[in-house]
Amino acid sequence: MTATAGVCPVDHRALFQTDNQTEVKPFSAMPGSPGLPFFGRTLDYYRDPNRLFDELYRRFGPVWRTRLLWVDIVCVCGPDADEYVLMNRNKVFSNEKGYEFPIGKLFRGGIMLKDGETHRRERLIMQQAFNKEPLQQYLNQMNPDISRYLDRWVPRYRNGARIHFYPTIKETLLKLAVPVFVGERAGRTARQLNRAITDVVNASGAFLRFDVPGTKFGRGLAGRRYLEHYFGSRIAERRNSDMQDMFSQMCRAESEEGHRLTDQQIIDHMIFLLFAAHDTNTIAMTTMFYQLGRNRDLQQQLREESLALGVDQIGWEHLNQLEGISKVFKESLRWIAPVPSLFRATTEDTVIGGYEVPKNTIVIVQPSHTHRMEEYWRCPMEFDPERFSPERREDKVHRFAWVPFGGGVHKCLGRHFAENQAKALVHQALLKYEWHVPENQLLEMDYSSMPKPKDRLPIKFRRRRS
Ligand code: HEM
Numbered sequence: 159m160t161a162t163a164g165v166c167p168v169d170h171r172a173l174f175q176t177d178n179q180t181e182v183k184p185f186s187a188m189p190g191s192p193g194l195p196f197f198g199r200t201l202d203y204y205r206d207p208n209r210l211f212d213e214l215y216r217r218f219g220p221v222w223r224t225r226l227l228w229v230d231i232v233c234v235c236g237p238d239a240d241e242y243v244l245m246n247r248n249k250v251f252s253n254e255k256g257y258e259f260p261i262g263k264l265f266r267g268g269i270m271l272k273d274g275e276t277h278r279r280e281r282l283i284m285q286q287a288f289n290k291e292p293l294q295q296y297l298n299q300m301n302p303d304i305s306r307y308l309d310r311w312v313p314r315y316r317n318g319a320r321i322h323f324y325p326t327i328k329e330t331l332l333k334l335a336v337p338v339f340v341g342e343r344a345g346r347t348a349r350q351l352n353r354a355i356t357d358v359v360n361a362s363g364a365f366l367r368f369d370v371p372g373t374k375f376g377r378g379l380a381g382r383r384y385l386e387h388y389f390g391s392r393i394a395e396r397r398n399s400d401m402q403d404m405f406s407q408m409c410r411a412e413s414e415e416g417h418r419l420t421d422q423q424i425i426d427h428m429i430f431l432l433f434a435a436h437d438t439n440t441i442a443m444t445t446m447f448y449q450l451g452r453n454r455d456l457q458q459q460l461r462e463e464s465l466a467l468g469v470d471q472i473g474w475e476h477l478n479q480l481e482g483i484s485k486v487f488k489e490s491l492r493w494i495a496p497v498p499s500l501f502r503a504t505t506e507d508t509v510i511g512g513y514e515v516p517k518n519t520i521v522i523v524q525p526s527h528t529h530r531m532e533e534y535w536r537c538p539m540e541f542d543p544e545r546f547s548p549e550r551r552e553d554k555v556h557r558f559a560w561v562p563f564g565g566g567v568h569k570c571l572g573r574h575f576a577e578n579q580a581k582a583l584v585h586q587a588l589l590k591y592e593w594h595v596p597e598n599q600l601l602e603m604d605y606s607s608m609p610k611p612k613d614r615l616p617i618k619f620r621r622r623r624s
Contacts, residue, residue, distance in 0.1 A: 207524065261433075267425075323614070385429050454594065490541075
């Protein structure tokens with residue numbers, strides 16, 4: 159760990175040593191706040207998990223217990239604890255069991271819900287669809303669509319209009335996803351896919367999780383069945399095609415030993431990928447546009463960087479030249495982590511932070527709290543992209559201080575895709591529009607499922623070119 163001027167890292171490493179089994183206290187001695195009978199601290203968690211984590215971290219330190227719904231949960235705080243759980247060196251933390259409750263029914267078989275050797279084998283094959291060449295193809299495919307959809311945000315006759323940015327970017331990214339992920343262009347099937355993906359994604363935040371037609375969750379399961387049928391009936395054809403979308407890449411992908419994914423694995427991984435890619439980048443771009451709207455000097459600085467490239471749509475060779483967008487993207491993910499909580503479950507009795515923890519306990523890692531710890535970040539509540547400049551690199555204070563994409567073997571497979579898409583879209587938006595968010599307009603988030611702005615984020619957009 160290296161210290162950066164202005165911050166004072168706390169060293170919890172000794173508490174989270176893999177082989178430190180001395181002075182272990184019983185589970186009953188672990189401090190915590192169970193909250194109300196039955197509900198525990200669920201309402202506080204849904205209202206603002208960061209505030210809950212901050213309060214309990216200050217009271218109890220880096221490891222404590224609480225109850226969410228009727229489930230007893232262990233929460234860990236800070237980079238040392240995050241590293242301990244996410245690196246999983248003792249192999250005692252399971253993703254499959256950890257995510258069973260929040261998303262198991264909708265995303266069974268998805269790569270993030272797999273463990274051990276099965277996970278390793280399938281991820282190696284999936285990785286082929288995220289190598290340089292396919293990523294380049296996705297970028298080239300997305301560019302003209304980005305241009306078309308951005309033009310529709312504010313038509314000429316409504317120039318200067320205020321739009322609700324959150325639903326707008328959500329719809330834009332969904333429409334971009336269908337051709338790039340699935341290889342389907344406009345038409346009835348694309349519209350049905352759109353509907354099914356939206357229903358599955360929305361169901362992941364449903365409170366009641368029963369297969370009742372007409373409910374959010376029931377619609378999500380129906381959406382999943384549609385997607386299963388859609389993918390299942392096209393795999394044979396795509397295995398022999400030369401199409402460049404992610405689905406076709408996954409159908410043809412082979413490990414070095416020549417293993418391919420089975421039909422069922424492709425179906426499960428595709429459904430999970432559509433979910434993993436969707437709300438996450440929606441939130442990242444929501445924060446980026448909000449912050450650039452508030453800070454118009456920064457917006458103009460980024461526009462000049464984009465203008466200097468001299469192209470309407472970026473190619474692979476331009477990605478490294480958009481340093482300003484890159485810093486804003488990173489800082490946006492720090493400021494609001496699109497995946498605020500990561501879930502694991504213990505597969506055997508183990509020790510966490512000096513306490514015994516029984517088998518089958520849910521453990522939560524909270525990147526959104528780690529990202530706002532004063533011990534690691536200078537003025538963490540401030541939006542300051544320069545903290546990622548080569549001179550400062552505050553994220554380097556600890557390798558798990560900045561963890562929007564997680565860490566260890568489950569680290570986000572789509573992180574480069576996400577950054578490329580953000581760069582391609584923000585670059586075009588900077589050339590087409592100027593936008594403004596008043597200084598006093600706050601970004602208040604609803605955390606009842608994935609974070610989203612409570613007011614859907616109204617922003618005024620003005621076209622730059624006739
Ligand atoms: C800003 C955007 C994104 C953020 C913040 C994000 C965040 C994350 C996080 C935190 C995890 C790890 C979860 C855990 O360990 O429990 C993860 C896993 C994953 N993400 Fe992303 N993600 C983003 C975009 C994407 C995109 C665009 C894709 C696909 C194109 C994607 C595909 C995946 C996959 C497949 C996994 C599971 C990897 C595994 O378990 O081996 N993500 N993501």
